[in-house]
Amino acid sequence: MADTTSATFAPPPATNPTAVEPPKRWADEEDEAPEQPISTASAASSSYDKLAAELVEGLKVDEEEKINQYLEEPEESNITAVTSGDTPYTSASLFEDLNLSPELLKGIYVEMKFEKPSKIQAVTLPMILTSPYKDLIAQAHNGSGKTTCFVLGMLSRVDPKLMAPQALCICPTRELAMQNLEVLQKMGKYTGIIPELAVPNEKISVYKRGPVSAQVVIGTPGTIKKWMSLKKLGASYIKILVFDEADHMLAEDGFKDDSLRIMKDIERISSHCQVLLFSATFNETVKNFVSRVVKPDHNQVFVKKEELSLESVKQYKVNCPDERAKIMVVKDKIFEFGENLGQTIIFVRTKVNASMLHTELTGFGYEVTTIQGALKQEDRDRIVKEFKDGLTQVLISTDLLARGFDQQQVNLVINFDLPFKHNSPSEPDYEVYLHRIGRAGRFGRKGAVFNLLCHDRDHMLMSKIENHFGKQVTEVSSWQNVEDFKVALKEAGLL
DNA sequence: TCAGGAT
Structure with missing residues (x-):
């Protein structure tokens, strides 16, 4: 795809109106966060x-x-x-x-x-x-x-x-x-x-x-x-x-x-x-x-x-042999580079998975916080505040934060689980996918997304997502190779 | 095995 930033403004079935303004990036202003000055013409x-x-x-x-x-x-x-x-x-x-x-x-x-x-x-x-x-x-x-x-x-x-x-x-x-x-x-x-x-x-x-x-x-x-x-x-x-x-x-x-x-x-x-x-x-x-x-x-x-998918956010998929491998990818690759990156959000599909992943990662001695709807409101508020204040680096979340959550420092999103439709689990939830990856790359910033795939169904969901948005997602050759992730992150402009 | 809000 050439460039999502471009298009014609033209209501059907009329002819094109006259251009009145120089071109600029679509993401010349962020969605929910006011802190950053706009950078206009890019x-x-x-x-x-x-x-x-x-x-x-x-x-x-x-x-x-x-x-x-x-x-x-x-x-x-x-x-x-x-x-x-x-x-x-x-x-x-x-x-x-x-x-x-x-x-x-x-x-x-x-x-x-x-x-x-x-x-x-x-x-x-x-x-x-x-x-x-x-x-x-x-x-x-x-x-x-x-x-x-x-x-x-x-x-x-x-x-x-x-x-x-x-x-x-x-x-x-x-x-x-x-x-x-x-x-x-x-x-x-x-x-x-x-x-x-x-x-x-x-x-x-x-x-x-x-x-x-x-x-x-x-x-x-x-x-x-x-x-x-x-x-x-x-x-x-x-x-x-x-x-x-x-x-x-x-x-x-x-x-x-x-x-x-x-x-x-x-x-x-x-x-x-x-x-x-x-x-x-x-x-x-x-x-x-x-x-x-x-x-x-x-x-x-x-x-x-x-x-709709942001050009500034590079999407990857990682084939993992089993669930354990997905955890290892997060542990050895994400945390490995995490210190040099901005903040990371790891999306999981269920509260149970959120707790599981949280327990695993903290068990390895990593610092990570988790938010999901079953927590008390004051805990939710505290966790969001800590993340927005930059006190925490990695946040595990259910789709609670998939939509709208604005934190500019997030440049890495991990889809630990792919989103699929509740009433037809063989269909991806395209909208949730798009909202999730939109948590990175706010305001046109660079970002990367890693989709961790392990079951057959994950691969099927991923290819449907690729077809839907007409965009091929780059594969990381080996889930075990640190260099592959390094290359991917460099390619995304994060290292 | 849904997650979300509210009951």
Whole structure:
């Protein structure tokens, strides 16, 4: 594949719009982490090639509507946007183009240290912030700045003088809700807007508290649903509703029921509420479903699946004769080089495997921490904090952290187990795979992924993943040879 | 042998 950073911005079936901006990397801003200044126009820009206009599959826009209004867009973009209706949008090349308050701009420049909008931000922010406020389904690469899109959207649309919940953001895990809250607090530092976290809390009873007066609420589905049903969280003034990791939030085996319930309760009371659905992944099934969930005149932004895997993250597979060998690879190869690398996340499929691997590695005397949902919340919080503070080097995790978790120093991801679909174990979970490898290479950084394969099924899953993304994964010749791993890590740019 | 949130 030539280069995922390149593409044409062209809604079907129209002709290409005019290029208005010089090419730049898609990952010119990180997803959830504000700490790093944006590096804009990169040296890689010369290698962009132009892709043909592509159809957005699953488009469900009313045929009677004029659907081909589109943004003036940088021609080098790997996203396809389709807008619906008469509203014209102009890509925002500067944050100043967005009519943001001076307080919000100050947060963007001073606190976040952003310079200019990333690709996904340039395209979606005008859609989010232009009246009439239409629903939006937006897909963009891992680490490309999605969080900023909806956080900025929420902060910008909230009236700071009205002390009532006006924006709601729903996330699949407590960790992600907390991370998003932190971004919002930082970006909104000068706005005076008050946020609140809505996640389960053993210490504070929801029954004893008063109604929420915070203007932005970020949380997990069950808690938000509960607060709403207990009339602690009023929907009257909510005008923007965000689903982070929206494909998972609306998937059949995800949080679909809770999410729909919340959405309907809000829309019943606040019918003009704008709904934003963000994720790096939308499989065809979910894409079709979500486009029927939002209002018919919604806008869409999508990326082809072949272009979703990050070019900056080098993927490898390692054939291991048995489970024991997988542990040895982690022990002798990963820890061997680990000191010279950034941080590492080892993904396992089950809590049991997480505990097993943790016991094995600590038994060898290695320092490693493990996070999974069965731990107490305070332990989860501590482990995440230690990892984010750089106090721990290697973190074992279930898919709890597969999505959204942003830690820039992670440049190595180990798939100790490959993700597969619960209801059909011979099918890989392509979306989880993509989210996992997206934990490395945040903000366009270099990274490496090692997939440890031992059973026949692993090989089958791996080849299906390769086919799905149209990308061959390089094989490490021998699981026992330190040199092979060294070569791989050098090739990935990590040594 | 699902992991996640919440009950």
